[in-house]
Amino acid sequence: MNHAHQFTLSDAARAADPRDGFYSNPIIAGDYPDPSVLRDGDAYYLVASSFVYYPGLVVWRSTDLVTWSPIGPALTVPLGSVYAPEIVKHEGRFYIYAAVRAVPQMPAPDGAPRPPIATYVVHADQIEGPWSEPIDLGIHNAIDPGHAVGEDGKRYLYVSDGTLIPLADDGLSRVGPDERLYDGWDYPADWEVETFALEGAKIIRRDGWFYMFSAEGGTAGPPTSHMVVVARSRSISGPWENCPHNPIIRTRSAAEPWWSRGHGTPLEDSSGAWWMIYHGYKNGFRALGRQPLLEPMEWTADGWPLATGGDLSEPLHAPNGPRSDGGLPGSGPIDERWFGPRMTFFKPGRGYLDRIRFDGESVTLQGQGGSPQDASPLVINTGDTAYEVSVELELVGPVTxxxxxxxxxxxxxxxxxxxxxxxxxHLAAENPYEAPTPAIGRTLHLRLVNRGQVGSFYYSSDGMTWTLHRSYEVSGYHHNVAGKYLSLRPAFFAAGEGTLKMRSMNYTPLQSLEAPSPAS
Incomplete structure (x- = not known):
């Protein structure tokens, strides 16, 4: 499949154009949390947590840090829930490290039980792949691996809770015991945060210092939870000295446009300027998940980093460098190009790629399970606060x-x-109080309008005259209520033994304050 395309779909991203010298956040619209970024020459590559959505670990490319094009997924084998990856290049080879929590629907190839959590790595000689099969490093007690090369030239991972783990020279196995070397930064006891949660270490080396950028405060919870803290050391093994103006990034008020800002990766661009890429929730729209944000960064005379983007409420000066070209528009027909970076399966089993077939103007989806709960829906990652999705369905055989x-x-x-x-x-069950509505045939049209965090669902026999079936308030469908660090996504599903043929699949961003178009 060809995944070389670009899309930017959020209200904020349309507010400023890097070609005019400014940009607005997010830099990739949608739920792409825990971003890890690598600069390789004049190009930048980004991966984010993919959790239980597959294909996973999509690699994104940019030449300007603002406009990103997905290259393709680095992980197609369903391992479990993929947390906080780290993308690095070492001695000419690319690596992605990530923690994976076991999920019952995704058993090991040999049927053997998996540990509750394990750190895996995939590698490739070219960023476009092919990527290796995932390798279990034997690290079964931590999340959020951060790669580093020490002053001794050896390779290491810093994982959650400030623990250092030595790696083999090829980076494909651990070679020594854990050693906890950093305890984090003590924030004031009266701050409203979710939990301490020291995690997400990103290590750089500058002017003879190792700098560790870490996340604290919990990734969700109150809007003021998450943050980025910094420590430095002359040695990869410490001792670590905390930055005197920690945290360098934090949402300080629920009035800010982005909540729970944290989990940052610092990098120097090709012009020598410094930036931080991290994630945050759009104010009032936690259901959209955590979106990647870009903020300029500077260094003080005594060698400490400062974030200089404020609360991100205003457009910022875009980085220097050649502008990336876009490919896929933010609206219109949903086709094969969306599969992987934008459209994925939820908790698929092995062989899930055989369930879907793209045939020019249609998509055929093989049925599975008996309801949306076990049908492994095909979901769309969106960063828009309001949108419309429509589709023509043909039911082939015994299928819902x-x-x-x-x-x-x-x-x-x-x-x-x-x-x-x-x-x-509604809430994982069929509505038991609803009067039966007869089917309108094997072929029908469905439409979803999500605006004001109210999802309205319509049906039609011809795609022109619509009947509003039900509307649901969905603002609470997010991690603080439901856990698992996911996002609310429009989705198609096929349950049963038959197949579902989908035509005229369309996605259209809407203005948040517009009234819904008449459904008559």
């Missing part, structure tokens, strides 16, 4: 096909049809 808003197996809502009746779902 639908269009839903999906967070996880316990939090979803939407509409579907089999050959007997229209069905509606």
């Amino acid at each position: 096909g639908g269009l839903i808003l999906f967070y996880n197996e316990e939090f979803f809502c939407g509409i579907a049809s089999d050959q007997e009746r229209i069905r509606s779902y």
Whole structure:
């Protein structure tokens, strides 16, 4: 598949154009949390947590740090929930390290039980791949690996809780015991945060110092939770000295446009300027997940970093360098190019790639399970606060096909049809109080309008005259309520033994304050 395209879909990203010398956040619209960024010459590469969405670990490319094009996924084998990856280049080879939590729907190839959590690595000689099969490093007690090369030339991972783990020279196995060397920074006891949660270490070396940029405060919870703290040492093994003006990034008020800002990767661009890429929730829209944000950074005379972007409420001066060209527009037909970077399966089993077939103007989806809960829906990652999704469905054989808003197996809502009746779902169950609505045939049209965090679901026999079936308020479908660090996504599903043929699949961003178009 060809994934070499670009899209930017959020309201904020349309507010400023890097070609005019300014940019607005997010730099990639949608739920792409825990960003790790690598500069290789004049190009930059980014990966983010993909959790239980597959294909996973999509690699993104940019030449200006603002406009990003997905190259393709580095992980297609469903291992579990993929946390906080780290992308690095060492001696000409690319590596991605990530922690993976075991998920029952994703068993090991040999059927053997997996540890509850394990750190894996994939590697490639070219950034475009092919990427290796995932390798278990034997690290089963930590998350958020951060790669570093010490003053001794040896390779290491710093993991959660400030623990250092030596790696073999090829970076594909551990070669020594854990050693906890950094305790983090003590923030004031009266700060409103989720939890301490020292994690997400990113290590750079500058002017004879190792600098560790870490996350603290918890990734969700109150808007003021997350933060970026810094420490430095002359040795990779410490001792570590905390920055006197920690935290260098934090949401200080719920009035700011981005909440829970944290988990940052620092990097120097090709002109010598410094930047920080991290994530945050859009104010009032936690259901969209955590989106990648870019902020300029400077260094003090005594060698400490300072973030200089403020609360990100205003457009910022864009980095120097050649501008990246876009490819895929932010609206219009959904096709094969969206699969991987934008459209993925939720908790798929092995062989999930065989369930989907792209045939020019249609997509065929093989049924699975009996409801959205076990059907492994095909979900769309979006950063828009308001949008419309529409599709024409053809039911082939014994299948229930639908269009839903999906967070996880316990939090979803939407509409579907089999050959007997229209069905509606709310909070992981069919609505038991709804009067039966007869099906309108093997072919029907469905439409979702999500605006004001209210999802309205329509059906039609011809795609022109629409009937509003149900509307649901969905602002609470997010991690603080449902856990698992996911986001609410429009999704298609096929349940049963038959197949679902989908035509005229379209995604359209809407203005948040517009009234819905008439459905008559």
